[in-house]
Amino acid sequence: MERYISKRIKNIPKSFLTDIFKLAADEKVISFGGGLPNPKFFPIKGIQNACNKVLEDDGANVLQYSITEGYLPLREYIAKRYKDKEGIDVSSDEILITSGSQQGLDLIGKTFVNEEENVLVEKPSYLGAIEAFSVYQPNFCEVVLEDDGPNIDSLNEVVDENKIKLFYAIPNFQNPSGITYSAEKRQKTAEVLRKQNMILIEDNPYGELRFMGEPVPSMKKYYDNTMVLGSFSKIVSPSFRMGWIYAKKEFIEKLVVAKQAADFHTNYFTQRVMYQYLIDNNIDDHIKTIVDSYGEQRKTMIDAIEKYFPKEVEFTRPEGGMFLWMTLPNNMSAMDLFYKAVEKNVAFVPGIPFYAGEKIENTLRLNYSNVDSEMINTGMKILGDTVKEMMEK
Template sequence: MTIPFSDRISDVPRSFIREILKVAIDPQIISFAGGLPNRNFFPVEALQNASNKVFETAGREALQYANSEGDLILREMIASRYKEKKGLDIKVDNILITSGSQQGLDLMGKILLNDGDGVVIEEPGYLGAIQAFSVYRASFHPVPISEEGMDTERLQSILQQKKPRILYTVPNFQNPSGITYSEAGRDALAAVLERSDTLLIEDDPYGELRFTGKDKTSFAKRLPDQTVMLGSFSKIVAPGLRIGWIVAPDLIMEKLIVAKQASDLHTQYLGQLIIRQFLQDNDLDGHISTITDVYNQQRLAMIRGVEQYFPEGVQFTRPEGGMFLWMTLPSDLSAMSLFHRAIDKKVAFVPGDPFYASRKHVSTLRLNFSCVDKAGIDTGMARLGGAVREAMEQR
């Protein structure tokens, strides 16, 4: 039987990282390939207690259909946290609960993109966004990023020539690079963007995982009518519950709700109530502090590993938070070729290729430090450093 799949889905590849994780399933392999929060810090007992209380007090309600916008009290909690942490006055009606922030990307693509419409993405950029917008057959316009943020000269040229519908950014501890846009870099980007009709999507799944430095001001402060924010409990509570949210101006929110209703009616209500109960009964900031203390030690262990085991000529970022470190090899070394050499040495990473919309055989790679303890990081970095040395010697 021949099944005539749509052109839309036929153009979208499977997730590259999911395929790599299959290769790295060998228990002897030390994997820096995942982008997962550390399961050892999932608040299992607290979530179990919250779940029990939800079933005891609202069991039948929790198992019923719910409104598309999401639980009102949970949205009020999110709005309150934006006020406390970012100084943003967000109306509850401008918050929509989603099935993870990834659904927020899908909904934005659904309401804004026609075939061939332009999307500005960071280079390197989050592959989940590349995959989500590819479904809507977007035309990607990559803009290089540095420790300051986007290359605004390149961005201005794209805005003038291509008139893109969306600019997508992860300005805090970016995936995959780990960098955080400076305040000056954010000001420069906002100054360029405010003269256009392009909508900015500010994705911030890692923003509360800060180890050093000061929090930066949201684009929503600079461009309130032009910014959509995505958030998630996946990295600060647990990803399996799939509870995220999207914050958008009134006109955009109206269309998002329609798209949400067409997609799944509403985000699973039981998970919303469990998260709500967890937040009511527990100190979220204390929980986040526990996570960040450990992640910071793992980050430092990975940096020490680079300094101790890697040859000269290798560059890397020093993230102030998040879960990733980005490495740049000498330009004549392919990270994809290095991946196979590393697997032979029982260590895995993600080659940089899937983080670029149009470049292949790049010399960059992503390392995740959140899921490996300090001893494992030291061993894994020794193995990976050895693989890099061999590759450089055999050029």
């Protein structure tokens, strides 16, 4: 069997999460494990109306093949939103609609990464990106994250010692850590990247989900050679599988070739439905509803950590997004904690799949967006008590 499998896929293990989620799939389990938006905010009625409208108004066209770049009014809408929200001038030619930002990651790997080239990622990083890039067989280099962004000494060191093609970063409410780069760290990061004029991939699916603190400008403002990935998954619905890449036109042209080979274009019908939904509804009000709730849920989780966990445990305090990151005392394994917690019907994701290089075993990711406040309190008490029991042994 093995001889049939390509070198590209052979050495990539099946996502570790599949096994973990099997254990946590039971309905009794309070799961802080998934990366799911809260389904109570899916705009079912708005989507239903948008569906009816596009079918009634333009049925035959919306069911036809379309162009690879994506539905022009949707690209214009996204470009305008960059102008309105970030003050960045973006042309619709600089936007490529993708089948989720996950596809954006794959297309970037396909278009820009050759075997054995160095790709720099954060430590920890988004495991879906590590997996997507791994298919193109790069070497991964890592930069340590601090509470306000990359450790600049560590960044300088890795950039001085390696020729790096691109840096993949999630500067807003990072998955998995919840960390956001400060303006100062953005500036300093840009200075280091300039040494090699490498490409920066700013993956930004959570940027609109800020519930406290001041917004910080996109890395694009600090560093021109940046491609930005965006997504409707966390602000409308992930099942649409709809995201985009914002990049220079010359890059988009090459990415279009990669996308043509992959799927011709992102589902055109759902692009039309998404656009109709966006223009017929107030998306900012909708996002505010989500953000208010996630802010409350995050507060409940942090209050519960302070109440139920031993003081040796460290954790991040995200200003937005869906996750926080916990560091257990040095000698404790998050994997051991996971197995003990699952026996008590509580789940989370141990940190190890989020590292492209050295695996740090005493870290873990906690999701608060998809668990209501009462369950957060119950689940976190169980988890805190389990950590205390393990420390006593």
